[in-house]
Amino acid sequence: MSDGKDMEQPLVFGLDIGTRNVVGTVGYRTEDQFIVTAQYIMQHDTRAMLDGQIHDIGRVSGTIRKVKEQLEKQIGKTLTEVCIAAAGRVLKTVTTSISYDYPEESVVTGEDIHTLDLLGIEKAQKILQEMNDTNYKFYCVGYSVVKYFLNDEPFSNIESHKADRIGEDIIVTFLPEDVVDGLYAAVNQAGLEVANLTLEPIAAINVAIPESYRLLNIALVDIGAGTSDISITKDGSIIAYGMIPLAGDELTELIVQNYLVDFKTAEYIKLQSTTEEEITYKDIMLIEHKIPAKEVWELTAPVVDEMTTAVAAKIKELNGDQTVSAAFIVGGGGKIHGYTKMLAEKLDLPDVRVALRGEEVLQEVVFEQQDIKKDPLLVTPIGICLNYYEQRNGFIMVRFNGERLKLYDNDGLTIVDAALQAGFPNEDLFPKRGPELTFFVNGAKRIIRGEQGESAAVYMNDRPTNLNAALEPNCEIIIEPSTAGKPATCTLDQLEEYTTDSVAFVVNGNIIRCPKFLEVNGKLEFPSYQIQEGDQVETRSFYTVGQLAEFMDVEVNVEHVILVNNRRATLDSLIYENFTIEWTVRSYGKPSFQPVEQEEVQTPTVGEYKEEEIPDIVDTEMSAEADGAEVQNPEVHNAVTAEDTDDAGNAGAKEKDSAVTDDAATVEESKTITDSTAGVNGSVAGENAAGMDETDVTEENADGMAEAVKKVTAEENSSPAAEEDGSMVLVYINGQPVKLTGKPQYIFVDIFDFYEFDLTASNGRAIITNLNGENASYSAVLKTGDTIELRWKEN
CATH class of the missing domain: 3.10.20.30 (Beta-grasp domain)
Structure with a gap:
């Protein structure tokens, strides 16, 4: 323990939980060094771990607790959080690219780079989900950025540069759920919380191959007891990770069988063979033996050959089917005699380019304990501590709708992330619309969307919140699914075609504008008709004379001649746009059939008055009809009267109510005419049809007035009132x-x-x-x- 100056710095506790040893390291980082204030190594009493996987959580937890207690004695402090690393058993690696475009040129900040890393991790997770052909559920346990891009150009460091676009190539590593769960369970039972989780090859490479070496094509092999973890560097970046399940335990098991000893004694023989010329041991019969170290070398040579062959093949596979420039070996398993030489042969490299890395790469590590010797066994434990400063990540636990979840903590987890991890349906998170309504209008498809439902109700620890709320460790989340809105509905009178499409006729010299009838599936329907799914709606651009009379609230005297375009007609005759109709009105009243409903009421018609409220002007016209005079539409008297006749008996208009003589006059007069409840939406032409021929009506006045009325209607619909x-x-x-x-x-x-x-x-x-x-x-x-x-x- 130091004189106390180290207590001014926050201490980092790193734990290398290996197949044979548990190595605990406590220290802190200065500007250019890592100071180790305490370290303790302890072997498992039994084979509680195999190939990097915890098999007996209780026994491994007991070993971790003993290491923790020894370290606490050395530093005089209680340890509550620990950094750990997972071996690469069933390791999955995903390499992908991600980019981000700024709205405008911006200075790249450290937070921007961190966000870019997280986007890359999330993208890699999605790729892995698609390609996962196993029953394992994988967690991200580490990542390395291969290369950054600034405006699509490769850069080693993009921070503080200006850019429109940033990107990166990233390698993300994943391990199965059971590997991660076992590590967390063992650590928690020892009274510790995980502060950071990484992968053993990532931890090792950060120490063994500094960034200045990564321009070279180098392989790092971390040989433990159960696995040999491999990583490759090239062009300044880590480009690949891999693992093979062959390591030091293969040698120990061979010694167990050959020398009839227990596993612990076999480990002793293996380690002694690397440093001593002779080895003394007792077998299970308690017979003492003394053997030369060379004998052990010869015994293990075939297994070492098998291991190096597999490692070399994996290195070449990760490096694009070619060898590397050099290979560094770390971990206790790499110290077995002949390993480096055999690996060099398999990689087609000179012997000097494959070497153990220990003291050489620990130059910037200071051990305050004088009895500690720097060797390859300590590289990974130191790397685990240093990784805490580079990638602070881990997992947090939450309970979602009663289900316990573990999520990879990327410092930005929200309730949405928990919902997606739990498989909560996306459609139940956001408001759902009611069923839409699809039908056809004049052959064109029309879709009316259903009403919007209610959003999901979200609670965290019984408090109402929203989907974007940050997750709290061990929180209780409840999400009540969103609801669907009401189904879409539409009636005929809500269609734009009903309110805007019209057909104009010239009746007794007056332009009458009528809405077009709407047919549904070939049948005429009322405006209040509720449109059904798949209905075929058609606008009908013609009336019959009888339908026009019903629309205008008049009873036509069929004993008199009805003229359509100056030709005899009946109530069943068809009339189209700008047709002229001449008829004699018998009476005014409520029609027996009303094909359309008008919502806007401006000027009431005669048919709407009570008997005692009918204006005098109607009485005058009824008297005139009784005397044989031609009766004009009563609405006309709202703007123009036609009581006078000339000597020839032809109907005319007084000068003060003069005929429209040009288009401008027509427009101005059209603006003063109001619609009736029955739907009269036209303006009055100044001259009676008897005073003009058919061509005058249909081509000049009718067209001019029709355009004028359309213009007025468009202006009204676009007014602020609308x-x-x-x-x-x-x-x-x-x-x-x-x-x-x-x-x-x-x-x-x-x-x-x-x-x-x-x-x-x-x-x-x-x-x-x-x-x-x-x-x-x-x-x-x-x-x-x-x-x-x-x-x-x-x-």
């Missing part, structure tokens, strides 16, 4: 004008129906939802002119 009545709201989303239509009122969540925004691309980020500069709730009511900011929060 927005204020709730039928349309104009908002600005991220500076872009967006019209909200189809509902009487809109709330904030409705914008997702009109504005493209991918709700699944969170990548651990929160969503920004601002309304007029303030944070908005999803139920906030929208009005015209509102400004909305909608984007993902940058990590």
Whole structure:
């Protein structure tokens, strides 16, 4: 233990839980050194671990506790957190590329690089899920960036540079759930919490091959008792990881069989053969033997040959089917006699290019314990401690809807991550729309979307929260699934074709504009008809004379001649756009059949008055009809009267109610005519049809007036009043004008129906939802002119 200056620094506790040994290291990092304040090595009493996998959690936990207690005595402090590493048994490696585009040129920060790493890890996890052909559930236990890119150009360090786009090639390593769970369980039973988890080859390479060496194509082989972990460097980066399940225990087991000793004695013989010329031991019969070390070398040579052959093959496979420039060996298993020489032969390298790495790579490590000798066995334990400063990560436990989950902690976990890990359906997280309605209008497909449902109810530790809330360790999460909205509905009178499409006729010299009839599946339906799935809706551009009379609320005197385009007609005759109709009206009243319903009422018709309320002008016309005079449509008298006749008996108009003589006059007069409840939406032509020929009506006045009325209608529909009545709201989303239509009122969540925004691309980020500069709730009511900011929060 030091004189106390080390206590000024936060201590890091690293634990190398190997197949044969548990090595505990406590220290801290200065600017250019790592100071080891305490270290303790202890062997397992039994074979509680095989090939890097914990088989007896209780026994391994007991060994860890003893190492922890010895270290606590040395430093005089209680240890609560530990950094650990996993061996590469059933290791999976995914190499992928990831990039991020800034909205505008920006300075790259350390946080940006960290976010890029996390995006790469998440992408690798998705790739592994797709390619996983085993029953194992894999966890990420480490990663290495192969190369960074700045505006698509390779860079060794992109921090503080300006860029429009950053990217990286990354190697992400994964281990099965049972390997990780076993390590966590053993550590927890020893009274410790995991502060950081990495992979043994990652820990070893950070010490054995410094960055200045990584330009070279070098292989690092960490030979433990159960596994031989391999990593490869090239062009300044770590390019691959691998593992073979052959290591020191293969040699020990051979010695057990040949010399009739227990496993512990065999380990002693193996270690002594690397340092001594003769070895003395007792077999299980308690007979003492003395053998030369060369005998052990000759015994183990075939197994060493098998091990080096497998390691060399794996190195070449990871290096693109070619050998490397050099190989470094660390770990206790690599000290067996002849290993480095055999591996050099298999890699086609000179003997001097394959060597043990121990004291050479620990120059910047200072041991305060004088009796510690720097050797390859200590490389990985030191690397585990140093990895704490490079990649602080691990796992956190949560309970999701009653199920216990373990999640890889990337410092940005949210409730959404827990939901996805638990397999909670995405569609139950976000509001669901009711079933949509699909039908056809004039052959064109029309889809009405269902109403939006309610979002999922989210609780963490019994407190209401949202999906983007950060996870707390050991928290209790409850998510109640979102609900579906009501099914889509639509009636005929809600269709744009019903409210905007019309057909104009000239009746007794007056332009009458009528809505087009709507047929559903070949049958005429009322405007209140509820459209059904797959309905075929067609607009009909013609009336019969009888239907026009019903629409105008008049009874036609069939004893008088009915003229259509100056030809005799009947009530069943078809009439089309701009046709002229001449008839004699018998009476006014409520029609027996009303094909359309008008919602907007401006000027009542005669048929709507009670008998005692009928205006005098109607009485005058009824008297005129009784005397044989031609009766005009009563609506005409709202703007123009036709009581006077000239000497020839032809109908005319007084000068003060003069005929329309040009298009401009027609437009102005058309604006003064109001619609009736029965749907009269036209303006009055100044001259009676008897005073003009058919061509005059249909080509000049009728067309001119029709265009004028269309113009007026368009102006009215686009007026501010149309927005204020709730039928349309104009908002600005991220500076872009967006019209909200189809509902009487809109709330904030409705914008997702009109504005493209991918709700699944969170990548651990929160969503920004601002309304007029303030944070908005999803139920906030929208009005015209509102400004909305909608984007993902940058990590």
